[in-house]
Amino acid sequence: xxxxxxxxxAIIAGYVMIxxxxxPYTEGWGEKVMVWFDILAAIAFVLGGGNLLKVxxxxxxxxxxxxxxxxxxxxxxxxxxxxxxxxxxxxPHEKYAHMAWSGNFSAIGSPFWWLxxxxxxxxxxxxxxxxxxxxxxxAFRAFRAKNFEAILLLGxxxxxxxxxxxxxxxxxxxxxxxxxxxxxxxxSTYIMxxxxxxxxxxxxxxxxxxxxxxxxxxxxxxxxxxxxxxxx
Amino acid sequence: MNRENLIWVxxxxxxxxxxxxxxxxxxxxxxxxxxxxxxxxxxxTSEPAVYPNEDEQDITWISADEARExxxxxxxxxxxxxxxxxxxxxxxxxxxxxEMAVDPNQTTYQFSLSRSVGIxxxxxxxxxxxxxxxxxxxxxxxxxSIFIGIxxxxxxxxxxxSTVTPNLIGKLSPDLVRGWAMPGLSRDEPVELMYxxxxxxxxxxxWRLSPKGGWIARWPMAFIIGVFCGLRLITFLHADFLTQIRxxxxxxWVTDTAGAFDFWESxxxxxxxxxxxxxxVYFFFSFEHKGIVGKTAKLGIWFMMxxxxxxxxxxxxxxIALLAIRLEFLFDDWLWLIDPTNKRVEAVVSMLGLF
Numbered sequence: 085x086x087x088x089x090x091x092x093x094a095i096i097a098g099y100v101m102i103x104x105x106x107x108p109y110t111e112g113w114g115e116k117v118m119v120w121f122d123i124l125a126a127i128a129f130v131l132g133g134g135n136l137l138k139v140x141x142x143x144x145x146x147x148x149x150x151x152x153x154x155x156x157x158x159x160x161x162x163x164x165x166x167x168x169x170x171x172x173x174x175x176p177h178e179k180y181a182h183m184a185w186s187g188n189f190s191a192i193g194s195p196f197w198w199l200x201x202x203x204x205x206x207x208x209x210x211x212x213x214x215x216x217x218x219x220x221x222x223a224f225r226a227f228r229a230k231n232f233e234a235i236l237l238l239g240x241x242x243x244x245x246x247x248x249x250x251x252x253x254x255x256x257x258x259x260x261x262x263x264x265x266x267x268x269x270x271x272s273t274y275i276m277x278x279x280x281x282x283x284x285x286x287x288x289x290x291x292x293x294x295x296x297x298x299x300x301x302x303x304x305x306x307x308x309x310x311x312x313x314x315x316x
Numbered sequence: 317m318n319r320e321n322l323i324w325v326x327x328x329x330x331x332x333x334x335x336x337x338x339x340x341x342x343x344x345x346x347x348x349x350x351x352x353x354x355x356x357x358x359x360x361t362s363e364p365a366v367y368p369n370e371d372e373q374d375i376t377w378i379s380a381d382e383a384r385e386x387x388x389x390x391x392x393x394x395x396x397x398x399x400x401x402x403x404x405x406x407x408x409x410x411x412x413x414x415e416m417a418v419d420p421n422q423t424t425y426q427f428s429l430s431r432s433v434g435i436x437x438x439x440x441x442x443x444x445x446x447x448x449x450x451x452x453x454x455x456x457x458x459x460x461s462i463f464i465g466i467x468x469x470x471x472x473x474x475x476x477x478s479t480v481t482p483n484l485i486g487k488l489s490p491d492l493v494r495g496w497a498m499p500g501l502s503r504d505e506p507v508e509l510m511y512x513x514x515x516x517x518x519x520x521x522x523w524r525l526s527p528k529g530g531w532i533a534r535w536p537m538a539f540i541i542g543v544f545c546g547l548r549l550i551t552f553l554h555a556d557f558l559t560q561i562r563x564x565x566x567x568x569w570v571t572d573t574a575g576a577f578d579f580w581e582s583x584x585x586x587x588x589x590x591x592x593x594x595x596x597v598y599f600f601f602s603f604e605h606k607g608i609v610g611k612t613a614k615l616g617i618w619f620m621m622x623x624x625x626x627x628x629x630x631x632x633x634x635x636i637a638l639l640a641i642r643l644e645f646l647f648d649d650w651l652w653l654i655d656p657t658n659k660r661v662e663a664v665v666s667m668l669g670l671f
Contacts, residue, residue, distance in 0.1 A: 101550075183495075285563070285592050
């Protein structure tokens with residue numbers, strides 16, 4: 085019941101999807117199941133939210149180190165959730181002014197929009213922007229040009245950065261006609277169209293073969309790691 | 317307080333004082349948001365007597381101006397038939413000042429306290445996150461805690477209104493959704509009981525939060541994994557594997573429209589094919605990478621290094637672009653030190669005393 089049923093569920097669901105692809109009557113099943121998939125993903129967000137509350141409330145109740153930050157997390161979570169699910173401050177849709185809930189949940193000017201625009205968006209963008217510093221410093225440490233491969237990697241990155249910004253044409257724009265192909269913008273385009281395409285193509289073929297083999301292992305019941313350790 | 321902390325406190329106090337001075341004492345201040353008020357005045361046009369029995373979709377609302385043109389006495393209508401509210405569109409300081417110059421008592425363009433507070437809050441959140449570049453500190457932890465809570469709730473809300481409401485509740489009970497949140501939903505939408513399956517699986521998925529019976533959540537997980545494997549097995553082989561091979565089959569001897577040999581195009585195709593094949597040889601581990609196989613695999617590594625270098629360059633560029641956007645927000649929207657989109661042309665010009 086705990087392991088065999090889910091194993092059968094995975095195998096049957098997988099084979100049905102494969103077989104459905106080859107029949108004109110069932111080829112639409114894939115799209116329908118993808119909608120189910122989206123629904124389960126949306127419900128998984130509820131699972132994530134519930135887990136977040138569980139972890140942080142426990143931290144607060146146990147007065148663990150940094151519990152005050154957990155209070156901030158829980159308050160931020162609840163405020164965003166309440167204003168979003170309750171459509172607080174959202175006006176009805178113009179065509180359906182008699183229906184209070186007909187407005188868009190993220191309408192401009194609503195508290196949910198305010199929290200998105202002035203809290204979620206700047207925080208997310210700044211956290212990702214900070215990666216610029218860390219990617220650069222990590223790359224400096226990891227890829228110091230100590231061998232030919234590292235030189236290729238750093239050289240390509242440098243040419244791409246130069247060619248895709250205004251600096252590239254500015255610095256290399258004076259090249260004579262017979263070596264104009266070495267101008268930074270043209271060289272970066274050539275690298276992207278030829279060398280990058282070749283490398284990416286091989287990687288994508290590898291990914292496709294890898295995905296197919298992992299899928300087969302699961303559908304044949306060889307790989308059962310998704311069932312967990314079985315201790316519960 | 318040690319010397320390092322003292323230096324930081326002094327720097328923060330000086331920075332705060334400069335900010336406060338700039339905000340309070342300069343002619344135009346900074347970090348202010350302006351809005352344009354747009355009145356929504358809607359009138360219900362259906363006959364009042366049929367309201368209780370009519371379908372919600374038959375009720376039509378038109379603007380009050382249209383209603384007046386049709387001869388409806390808008391002012392005589394009750395609250396159920398006449399609704400008014402105001403929405404606030406973003407506006408610029410330039411537009412606000414232009415309107416105020418014409419009519420100082422106008423209320424269409426206004427200063428927005430809530431959005432101004434938002435700009436200041438977003439600016440401080442941005443600075444709090446950037447303080448992590450110095451070292452981990454309480455300001456960063458506060459910003460991080462807010463971000464975790466906000467983002468978890470944000471995706472829950474988006475998932476509920478964008479997916480669960482139309483695709484689950486809307487399929488199981490279209491009438492309920494039509495009469496509540498999606499009045500535009502077609503009346504021909506049938507009840508699809510098949511959607512009880514994702515509902516049941518979703519409920520089982522949430523069982524994971526329960527202290528006992530967490531294994532029940534394996535069933536929906538198994539369903540997701542099984543379906544994903546079945547779909548991806550086909551689509552990856554079809555869309556990625558075969559398509560990439562098909563696109564990789566190109567002529568090594570290229571001629572132009574006049575039939576003459578095109579050296580550069582031929583060389584380009586040679587690079588493409590040699591690159592793909594050598595990279596694939598590198599991924600092939602059934603033979604030891606020695607001799608000709610080893611040399612080809614080495615060539616494959618060089619091609620992949622160029623690929624990774626290009627990806628690395630793009631990643632750095634993308635992150636720097638994000639950083640530039642944040643800095644632009646700080647210097648443009650908050651501090652009003654730059655104005656790349658001419659939002660405050662007149663204000664900045666008069667601030668600089670150029671005219």
